Amino acid sequence: MNTDLDTRNTKVMNRFDITSRLIAKLKHEEAVIGGIGNTNFDLWAAGHRPQNFYMLGSMGLAFPIALGVALAQPERRVFALEGDGSLLMQLGALSTIAALKPKNLIMIVMDNGIYQITGAQPTPAAGVADVVAIAAGSGLANSAWAADEEDFERLVDEAMSASEPSLIAVSIDDKPGVGTTRRDPVQIRERFMHGLGVREPL
Amino acid sequence: MATAEQQTSPQPAQASGDKTWHGIILQTLKRNAISLIPYVPDRVLTPLIKNLHADPFFTTFAAAREEEAVGIVSGAWMGGRRGAVLMQTSGFATLANVLASLAVPYQIPLIMFVSERGTLGEFNYGQSLVCRTMRPVLDSLALEHHTITRLDELEFIADRSIKQAVTTQAPVALILNPLLTGGKVFDK
Numbered sequence: 001m002n003t004d005l006d007t008r009n010t011k012v013m014n015r016f017d018i019t020s021r022l023i024a025k026l027k028h029e030e031a032v033i034g035g036i037g038n039t040n041f042d043l044w045a046a047g048h049r050p051q052n053f054y055m056l057g058s059m060g061l062a063f064p065i066a067l068g069v070a071l072a073q074p075e076r077r078v079f080a081l082e083g084d085g086s087l088l089m090q091l092g093a094l095s096t097i098a099a100l101k102p103k104n105l106i107m108i109v110m111d112n113g114i115y116q117i118t119g120a121q122p123t124p125a126a127g128v129a130d131v132v133a134i135a136a137g138s139g140l141a142n143s144a145w146a147a148d149e150e151d152f153e154r155l156v157d158e159a160m161s162a163s164e165p166s167l168i169a170v171s172i173d174d175k176p177g178v179g180t181t182r183r184d185p186v187q188i189r190e191r192f193m194h195g196l197g198v199r200e201p202l
Numbered sequence: 203m204a205t206a207e208q209q210t211s212p213q214p215a216q217a218s219g220d221k222t223w224h225g226i227i228l229q230t231l232k233r234n235a236i237s238l239i240p241y242v243p244d245r246v247l248t249p250l251i252k253n254l255h256a257d258p259f260f261t262t263f264a265a266a267r268e269e270e271a272v273g274i275v276s277g278a279w280m281g282g283r284r285g286a287v288l289m290q291t292s293g294f295a296t297l298a299n300v301l302a303s304l305a306v307p308y309q310i311p312l313i314m315f316v317s318e319r320g321t322l323g324e325f326n327y328g329q330s331l332v333c334r335t336m337r338p339v340l341d342s343l344a345l346e347h348h349t350i351t352r353l354d355e356l357e358f359i360a361d362r363s364i365k366q367a368v369t370t371q372a373p374v375a376l377i378l379n380p381l382l383t384g385g386k387v388f389d390k
Contacts, residue, residue, distance in 0.1 A: 031281075033277070053280065055304070056303065056307070057299070057300075057302070057303020057304060057307075058269070058273065058299065058300045058303045058304040059299075060269075061269065061270070061272075061273035061276075061300065061304065063273075064265075064270045064271075064272075064273030064274045064277065065273045065274070065276055065277035065280075066277060067273075067274050067277060068238070068273065068274040068275060068276060068277025068278035068279070068280070068281065068283075068285070069277040069278065069280060069281040070277075070281075071238060071261065071274070071277075071278055071281075071283065072238075072277070072278040072279075072280075072281025072282050072283035073281045073282065073283075076281075090266075090267065090269075090270055091266075092265070092266020092267055092270060093265075093266065093270050093273075095266060096240075096263070096264070096265050096266055096270065096274075099263065100263060185307040185308040185309075186307070186308065186309055188308070189280060189308040189309065189310070192280055193280050193282075196280065196281055196282065197282075198280065198281065198282040
């Protein structure tokens, strides 16, 4: 656990619980992009939806992929779930998103300060960097820590009608993902496109 | 050149600039409904980037890294919008992971234009070395790629390659050689 490093006044929550709370709120076929590893494992475990996309590699690209979906379908809300270690690999994407200002994009960072899936090694940012401060400094003014589960749900509700992209950071525990995504990239991509109304099944 | 022109669809009004390499690429992108253009800049690509920015058909913007741009156009394609990534040779060298873990296994028609540095008058040793990694990486994944050296072949290669990428759901790299673009030389 890294709670001793956590100097923020935020409750330490659980990724699967937070992901399940998010999914329960989605009533308009919102797209959800799950980042590599535990982030998409918990998205899968929260119940597959046709509008879910699961990354099986390309660490750090959940936000860029979600940005692409958001630019292609500006009327649809697009969520991206990303781990703190993954985000560290692609911090420049925050500025790209800030410059383009897609109001339908909502970024959620699951921050436990560790690479849980590889053996819980601390990230270089653990205890020294602040995801929300980085996002704000990258130009994403609408960025906030969720204080607890209820605050997370309130921030999601706000993001649903926001006029600019939103970033919600969640301090989470060191638990692994609850499920395991079926690693079938072509089916994942094809079903996602069906879910977005881009294609009809054969 | 006349041969290539026979392959074209009717040209829009601003045809005067279309006989440059960058004019041909812009019109070929437009004709294939490719409207989302993230790029990491390159000196040689400057006129193309400038003209893409000036044309409201395109959403053209800089990304911080080439793999980020690949993620963006991959997401856009799944959402029903076509895109292409512009980069330099050294930028392509950062892409092996995203090609092998996203574009290829998910069968995404990733369209890449790579301005080729490192050959035909390169003055930076590092650039010439990085250039030598590009085709082995493309070949190791059996990715379609073409090196374009002639203006009269550009439209045919670009148009056909884009259509093949989309219909076969496979990435393609179009390498813009200094013989086509003039490249970058020491006194610039």
